[in-house]
Amino acid sequence: MPGYATGRGVPEAGVPGPVEDDGPDADVEFWGLLYLDPLLEMRLLTAEPAVRAELAPGARPPGEALSSAALSLAGDARLGSVLRAAGIEEDFAAAVAAVLTAPDCRAFLRASATDGEAAVAARAFVAESVRRRTTRHGCAPVLDGTARDEAVAAIGALLPGADGTGAHRGPVTRRVGRLAGRLALALASAQAVKRRSALTDAAHPAAGDVLLYLSRGAAIREAVAAAVRAARPPVVLLAHSLGGIAALDLLVLRPLPQVALLVTVGSQAPFLYELGALPSLEHGSPLPAHVPRWLNVYDRRDLLGYVGAGVFPGRVRDVAVDSRQPFPLSHSAYWSNPELYRLLARELP
Known part of the structure; x- marks a missing residue:
């Protein structure tokens, strides 16, 4: 079966073929982990020593403003149209609430400000929305990487501390690169054991x-x-x-x-x-x-x-x-x- 191992074709003579295999795509690999565990990036960043710096006495935790702004995101009409186009509007409000109330997110918001803090939260909101939409309907939303990134940018622009890029970089990217394969397997295995019936219900309609x-x-x-x-x-x-x-x-x-x-x-x-x-x-x-x-x-x-x-x-x-x-x-x-x-x-x- 041509391309069986990778899903890529074998170019015909004189016909431009697909690009050569250049190894894992870090951005796609990163999002693959976030869809499994939307709080992963927050957890990794909170574990970085530079992120856990102590607050000055009497200083307001930097995440408070972000958390307050995030609770009003679902009411923004322009953002609503972006989320609707991405197929995740219906699950977005519940996803934001779930992320903000999770212990990992609370720990992240208590930490001192990080570069791209708003983008980190935006990615968690989008990943949790996709996870909820997939669980509820048994199939993933029709969402490509460009629409996903547009949703992240629109969310981040409405949050304090937005850096305007929405890109993940620095220690979290390097750490994800080191952990990606092992962590993906561990998460997939744990989910399969814990959610066997749910996974079966999601898989059997296509096979059926x-x-x-x-x-x-x-x-x-x-x-x-x-x-x-x-x-x-x-x-x-x-x-x-x-x-x-x-x-x-x-x-x-x-x-x-x-x-x-x-x-x-x-x-x-x-x-x-x-x-x-x-x-x-x-x-x-x-x-x-x-x-x-x-x-x-x-x-x-x-x-x-x-x-x-x-x-x-x-x-x-x-x-x-x-x-x-x-x-x-x-x-x-x-x-x-x-x-x-x-x-x-x-x-x-």
Whole structure:
């Protein structure tokens, strides 16, 4: 399976391929840890000796003003529109309250001021909002890295002590770099043990959908075919994840000349073909000539998005986008990523 270990494609001759593997992306790795533990950065900063400096007698803890301002964030209309666009507005107020009342946050706010204190709090609020939204709905919000960073910047701008950058740097970045792999594994293992039923409930709908499709996919394919017949040519099939499997199966099994382009996004169709589990096409058989032009969009951090050019040589073009989100958010972040829409604008007939 080309790119199986990394999710990246193998460039075709004369076709620019995805960038070479340049090691872990520190920013994405950092956010991956925050989504697991929104208070991690506060805890690491509080542990730094420079941050624990004693306050002068009678001085007001620097975090008091930040805490007071944070409680009024949910009422800001402009911020509300940014949070709404990011898909986390509904959970934001509860997330702020949860962060501010957590012992780790209280310890952080009691410490003396740090560079970027407002940005640290903003990142914790956003990470906790994402965690709550994912837990409540069983799936991550449609949120790419740019929308996330815009939310962090908008929150930080309303808090005292904002440095205007929103970037994490210095000792916390270095410490996260040292701890990231070990801590991610420990957190994931601890969460898996403690929240087995919740994780099962979150995971089984996707697996169940795939199993349902593989056993009873004809009705799903017919629904797609009916939509194609009702549309005015030229038709583009744009399909995400399992939808890409259904769309490809339909086009393999049935010539639909009105379909000018198939666009799959974060799809497992090449992987199922290599497993011999793609209903329409036995492994080793080529794509029929009537299958239209196929564009396959993937994110190298989306563990459910597979490349297809090496599996179907000359019949599919893989295009990488970067939503700057760790998995599983990367699997849904395509739809808030401007890169995808710029690509579609160039490709749609």
